Amino acid sequence: MKALDDRPTVVCNGMIGREAFTAEDRPQNFYMIGSMGLGLSIGIGVALTQPHKKVLCLDGDGNVLMGAGVLASAGAMGLKNLHHVVLDNESHGSTGGQRTIADKVHLEKIAKASGYAWAERVAPEDLEAALPAFLEREGPAMLLVKVEKGNVKGIGRVTHTPIEITARFAKACQA
Numbered sequence: 001m002k003a004l005d006d007r008p009t010v011v012c013n014g015m016i017g018r019e020a021f022t023a024e025d026r027p028q029n030f031y032m033i034g035s036m037g038l039g040l041s042i043g044i045g046v047a048l049t050q051p052h053k054k055v056l057c058l059d060g061d062g063n064v065l066m067g068a069g070v071l072a073s074a075g076a077m078g079l080k081n082l083h084h085v086v087l088d089n090e091s092h093g094s095t096g097g098q099r100t101i102a103d104k105v106h107l108e109k110i111a112k113a114s115g116y117a118w119a120e121r122v123a124p125e126d127l128e129a130a131l132p133a134f135l136e137r138e139g140p141a142m143l144l145v146k147v148e149k150g151n152v153k154g155i156g157r158v159t160h161t162p163i164e165i166t167a168r169f170a171k172a173c174q175a
Contacts, residue, residue, distance in 0.1 A: 003128075008173050009030065010032065010055070012032055012063040013032040014094030015093045016063075016087060017158060018158065019152050021155075022152070028173075030166075039063055041067060043056070043074075044070070044082065050081070050173055055079075056083045059085065059087070061087070061089065061107060062092040062094075065100055065102065071107075071110055072114040078140065080139050083137070086107055088145065089150075090149070108120055108144040111142040116139075116141060116142050118142070124147050
């Protein structure tokens with residue numbers, strides 16, 4: 001979260017959103033609540049309306065698989081300001097750890113085939129080193145991070161209402 005500076009960031013629903021909220025809540029984070037699979041769609045909308053800002057979508061493999069068709073839209077639109085980080089634990093961590101098909105379907109390869117300018121995977125221990133260069137790449141770009149199953153213990157829920165999230169995110173995007 002610290003590496004993202006003030007860039008608008010759409011954070012997918014579920015445990016990833018809760019972990020991002022707990023790690024560093026900030027007005028530039030748009031937390032999706034109850035909208036599984038729509039993170040990239042919202043990220044595209046933000047990138048289109050904020051062409052002068054680099055936009056990040058922080059997603060999980062379950063969310064991406066649910067809305068996989070949007071990868072083609074992102075690629076076809078060629079949004080140079082769109083960066084997509086996918087945390088892939090091959091499971092739906094928010095609903096009990098049910099397995100996804102991410103072990104058989106390589107999302108970074110689908111992104112590249114869909115027209116992303118750049119898409120690669122890294123191990124968690126390489127994320128900190130890879131992130132600065134990734135965030136400077138021309139988009140659409142995807143960085144897929146293979147992570148372990150499981151959730152951070154004791155994380156809280158996003159305490160802002162959807163109306164509050166939207167208002168403060170819109171204000172942060174106007175700054």
